[in-house]
Amino acid sequence: MLSEWLDLTLASDRSASLSAGTLRGARYRFLGCGILELTPEHRRSAARSAVISAGIHGNETAPIELIGELLASLEAGRLTLGAPLLIILGNIPAIRAQSRFIKTNLNRLFQRDMELAGEEPERARELMQAVDTFFSRHEGARLHLDLHTAIRDSRYPRFAVVPFTESQPVSRWGELAGAGMQAVLLQHRHSWTFSHYSRHYHDAEAYTLELGKVNPFGENDLEALADMRTWLAALAEGQAPKTRDPASVAYFQVAHELMRKSADFKLNFADDVANFTVFPTGTRLAEDAEAGPCIVEEAPLAVVFPNANVELGARAALLVREIAPRLITISTADRPVADPIAAANSSR
Ligand SMILES: O=C(O)CCC(=O)N[C@@H](CCC(=O)O)C(=O)O
Numbered sequence: 211m212l213s214e215w216l217d218l219t220l221a222s223d224r225s226a227s228l229s230a231g232t233l234r235g236a237r238y239r240f241l242g243c244g245i246l247e248l249t250p251e252h253r254r255s256a257a258r259s260a261v262i263s264a265g266i267h268g269n270e271t272a273p274i275e276l277i278g279e280l281l282a283s284l285e286a287g288r289l290t291l292g293a294p295l296l297i298i299l300g301n302i303p304a305i306r307a308q309s310r311f312i313k314t315n316l317n318r319l320f321q322r323d324m325e326l327a328g329e330e331p332e333r334a335r336e337l338m339q340a341v342d343t344f345f346s347r348h349e350g351a352r353l354h355l356d357l358h359t360a361i362r363d364s365r366y367p368r369f370a371v372v373p374f375t376e377s378q379p380v381s382r383w384g385e386l387a388g389a390g391m392q393a394v395l396l397q398h399r400h401s402w403t404f405s406h407y408s409r410h411y412h413d414a415e416a417y418t419l420e421l422g423k424v425n426p427f428g429e430n431d432l433e434a435l436a437d438m439r440t441w442l443a444a445l446a447e448g449q450a451p452k453t454r455d456p457a458s459v460a461y462f463q464v465a466h467e468l469m470r471k472s473a474d475f476k477l478n479f480a481d482d483v484a485n486f487t488v489f490p491t492g493t494r495l496a497e498d499a500e501a502g503p504c505i506v507e508e509a510p511l512a513v514v515f516p517n518a519n520v521e522l523g524a525r526a527a528l529l530v531r532e533i534a535p536r537l538i539t540i541s542t543a544d545r546p547v548a549d550p551i552a553a554a555n556s557s558r
Pocket residue numbers: 267317358359360361362371401403405418515516517
């Protein structure tokens with residue numbers, strides 16, 4: 211039943227006929243189209259209440275395949291659930307159409323007072339509600355992993371985007387390193403993405419994780435995501451995950467957001483320029499009929515997620531600078547601890 215859920219959801223609205231079921235040591239409920247809650251009979255002491263979302267952009271398929279593997283392992287009894295999980299498939303019409311979105315980018319709509327009408331705004335409201343209910347039903351440390359893949363190649367194919375927060379984030383860099391992340395990118399302001407929603411409104415540890423490059427179903431290299439698979443399994447079982455030296459990861463901070471202001475907008479570099487490519491001071495990165503040129507000032511900047519085809523008024527690139535690991539607060543959570551819940555709470 212559980213293993214059918216992904217296929218049924220993506221193939222048709224027949225998944226609406228599914229309601230609930232049991233696994234060894236756990237039960238699950240389908241809360242809506244593409245929304246699945248799994249609850250363990252016994253929550254392990256290291257467990258976090260975890261939201262794992264994928265398909266917020268419909269053409270980013272590797273994370274959906276990873277979730278399929280995780281559910282199959284739980285159903286076959288290869289894994290035993292030890293933590294509450296909320297599994298979300300984001301933009302189902304876009305996944306079926308294999309496109310980033312249908313009308314507008316779902317990952318810019320996660321704001322409680324958002325009043326837009328339409329399919330994607332409605333879906334954002336449904337998902338915000340599902341997250342609110344999940345975190346209110348389950349106690350303990352909160353985690354949200356929003357899984358994506360990137361349009362371009364990247365100097366660091368697997369990286370975490372850390373949503374902006376005014377408070378000290380609970381961030382486990384060693385755990386991200388253990389999950390195969392090669393870089394961490396700190397946001398500099400509120401961005402109203404799905405991971406930001408959980409960080410901002412629920413004080414959850416939350417990341418947007420970029421897991422390689424966009425590919426159609428069946429063409430993803432899941433072996434490159436083996437550490438990520440292991441991390442998801444540990445989270446589902448409520449086990450303390452594997453960590454690696456946080457110094458093995460490169461750290462970046464967003465310095466500016468390049469916004470597209472006019473229809474007459476272009477980037478002055480090729481489509482195959484990879485994420486995190488550095489441009490020296492003086493480079494004219496972009497031209498915009500309204501905003502004028504975007505020129506690198508003061509110090510070199512690297513580009514992440516450059517995309518000239520975004521909607522008017524939307525972000526066309528993040529402009530970032532590498533920072534020394536010593537400028538990052540390495541939280542106590544990075545040390546191996548017997549009780550990560552206590553560690554997470556003590557560093558809040
Ligand atoms: O490759 C790209 O240009 C986009 C990949 C992607 O979907 N990235 C997320 C990042 C979200 C964040 O800033 O936290 C997005 O653009 O929504």
